[in-house]
Amino acid sequence: MTLYEQHPVSITNSLSGKKEPFVPLNPPFVGLYSCGPTVYNEVHLGNLRTFTAFDVVYRYLTHIGYRVRYVRNITDAGHLTNDAGEGVDRIEESAKLEQLEPMEVVQKYTTSFHEVCRIFNILPPSIEPTATGHIVEQIEMVKKILDNGYAYETNGSVYFDVRRFMEKYKYGELSGRNIDDLLEGTRELDRQDEKRNSVDFAIWKAVSPNHIQRWPSPWGEGIPGWHLECSAMGTKYLGKTFDIHGGGMDLKFPHHECEIAQNVGAYGVTPVRYWMHANMLTVNGEKMSKSKGNSFLPKELFTGAHPLLEKAYSPMAVRFFMLQSHYSSTLDFSNEALSAAEKGFKKLSNALGAIKKLDFIPLGAEDHELTKELEKLITACYTNMSDDFNTAKTLAVLFEMTSWINDWKAGKGTAIASETFERFKQTFISFMEDVLGLREEEEHNQEMIDGIIQVLIELRKQARTNKNYALSDKIRDDLKALGIQLMDGKAGDMSYTID
Numbered sequence: 001m002t003l004y005e006q007h008p009v010s011i012t013n014s015l016s017g018k019k020e021p022f023v024p025l026n027p028p029f030v031g032l033y034s035c036g037p038t039v040y041n042e043v044h045l046g047n048l049r050t051f052t053a054f055d056v057v058y059r060y061l062t063h064i065g066y067r068v069r070y071v072r073n074i075t076d077a078g079h080l081t082n083d084a085g086e087g088v089d090r091i092e093e094s095a096k097l098e099q100l101e102p103m104e105v106v107q108k109y110t111t112s113f114h115e116v117c118r119i120f121n122i123l124p125p126s127i128e129p130t131a132t133g134h135i136v137e138q139i140e141m142v143k144k145i146l147d148n149g150y151a152y153e154t155n156g157s158v159y160f161d162v163r164r165f166m167e168k169y170k171y172g173e174l175s176g177r178n179i180d181d182l183l184e185g186t187r188e189l190d191r192q193d194e195k196r197n198s199v200d201f202a203i204w205k206a207v208s209p210n211h212i213q214r215w216p217s218p219w220g221e222g223i224p225g226w227h228l229e230c231s232a233m234g235t236k237y238l239g240k241t242f243d244i245h246g247g248g249m250d251l252k253f254p255h256h257e258c259e260i261a262q263n264v265g266a267y268g269v270t271p272v273r274y275w276m277h278a279n280m281l282t283v284n285g286e287k288m289s290k291s292k293g294n295s296f297l298p299k300e301l302f303t304g305a306h307p308l309l310e311k312a313y314s315p316m317a318v319r320f321f322m323l324q325s326h327y328s329s330t331l332d333f334s335n336e337a338l339s340a341a342e343k344g345f346k347k348l349s350n351a352l353g354a355i356k357k358l359d360f361i362p363l364g365a366e367d368h369e370l371t372k373e374l375e376k377l378i379t380a381c382y383t384n385m386s387d388d389f390n391t392a393k394t395l396a397v398l399f400e401m402t403s404w405i406n407d408w409k410a411g412k413g414t415a416i417a418s419e420t421f422e423r424f425k426q427t428f429i430s431f432m433e434d435v436l437g438l439r440e441e442e443e444h445n446q447e448m449i450d451g452i453i454q455v456l457i458e459l460r461k462q463a464r465t466n467k468n469y470a471l472s473d474k475i476r477d478d479l480k481a482l483g484i485q486l487m488d489g490k491a492g493d494m495s496y497t498i499d
């Protein structure tokens with residue numbers, strides 16, 4: 001029996017709002033898509049929360065034996081400032097501001113995104129397609145939607161016709177929006193407007209010749225609509241219907257709603273069986289976003305160089321902080337919460353280092369009750385993760401496991417079966433490293449190093465006072481061998497340097 005059969009996964013499906021048993025279309029294969037970054041600036045911590053959430057989904061499904069094809073795109077064209085397909089092009093705008101080619105902007109921030117993912121231990125997806133690499137597929141999809149009568153062309157742009165679509169299909173189901181509310185909330189269209197209805201959205205947008213990023217199409221030169229790229233690339237790599245689609249909660253509407261409409265409009269089938277949405281990282285209750293000025297970049301976290309940060313935090317402490325809450329709850333950033341996470345993570349990291357070095361020492365006759373208790377903890381790791389990827393509860397179990405590890409580290413034996421010990425050890429290591437992506441962090445505890453060297457300096461002084469030169473030289477030479485150079489000062493003081 002596979003691990004996924006032993007521990008069946010359930011997922012809160014945003015479509016139904018309910019937790020549902022996860023039944024892939026074609027097990028052991030699983031198709032997973034998540035919306036990637038728009039590479040016009042650096043990703044901030046909020047973006048990383050969403051990427052971390054789906055990294056863990058990918059990691060866990062793989063761990064329990066599914067063969068996951070994980071597609072996470074790079075939006076390098078077509079994302080305008082207004083999600084309805086209006087406003088300025090984000091990449092063109094950055095290119096102007098930074099005096100770069102749009103593709104230089106794309107390259108710069110894609111490279112930096114990959115670097116941040118590496119630091120945060122976010123795995124590369126199986127396929128990382130770009131919008132600019134799939135213009136042909138997007139144009140084909142626009143043609144299909146037009147042929148099916150769910151879009152119209154105006155002045156070289158093509159708009160999705162929401163009203164026509166709604167004559168046959170539903171629109172707004174994922175986000176629970178009512179189309180009439182949508183219409184009420186939007187402005188009246190004047191006669192020059194290219195759109196028939198304000199809820200219509202661009203699937204192809206004409207641009208002027210001074211727009212650097214533009215491609216020829218049957219409707220003239222232009223760019224694909226932002227929502228379209230995910231429809232086209234999801235379909236290309238995962239099929240017309242696939243298992244899981246994820247993204248941040250803020251993408252539910254309009255992005256994901258439009259994605260569904262485009263797929264149904266082109267192929268007549270809904271694209272996704274399970275929609276998953278990660279909730280927002282907030283600062284004082286407000287969504288972290290670049291435009292609000294309350295976002296920080298990963299680099300700022302590691303150096304502490306931001307007015308909102310009291311100190312620097314390590315990447316794994318930050319990752320642990322994110323995993324301490326369920327992906328579907330909002331997570332509020334604060335220095336207190338991060339400092340607490342730092343301490344918590346250190347405990348787990350120390351236990352990880354310790355258990356890797358521990359071998360089983362049998363102690364007396366096996367205590368069956370105790371063996372059962374430890375087996376329960378092992379199972380709990382799986383049941384919690386299979387329960388809608390509950391990282392918070394899984395971490396709580398790992399903390400319980402830590403107390404046992406600390407006992408064993410302190411030399412306290414436990415009368416359990418050796419297979420249980422081995423399974424316990426493997427489970428702890430694999431849930432930390434493979435499933436949650438938390439790796440041991442080397443501690444550079446400068447304060448402690450300083451303290452220890454001062455003790456040695458003091459001992460050396462005493463040895464010299466006692467004319468025990470053999471000992472004082474030994475202290476100096478042994479430290480030197482470790483790259484620590486003692487320097488005698490004028491007034492008998494000593495200092496040191498480290499190579």
Ligand code: AMP
Binds near residue numbers: 037247250
């Ligand atoms: P973008 O580059 O703006 O398309 O965003 C990339 C991903 O980050 C999307 O899935 C967004 O939903 C997500 N995101 C943006 N802001 C936040 C936030 N404050 N908390 C969590 N996820 C976010």
Ligand code: ZN
Binds near residue numbers: 035230255
């Ligand atoms: Zn998307």
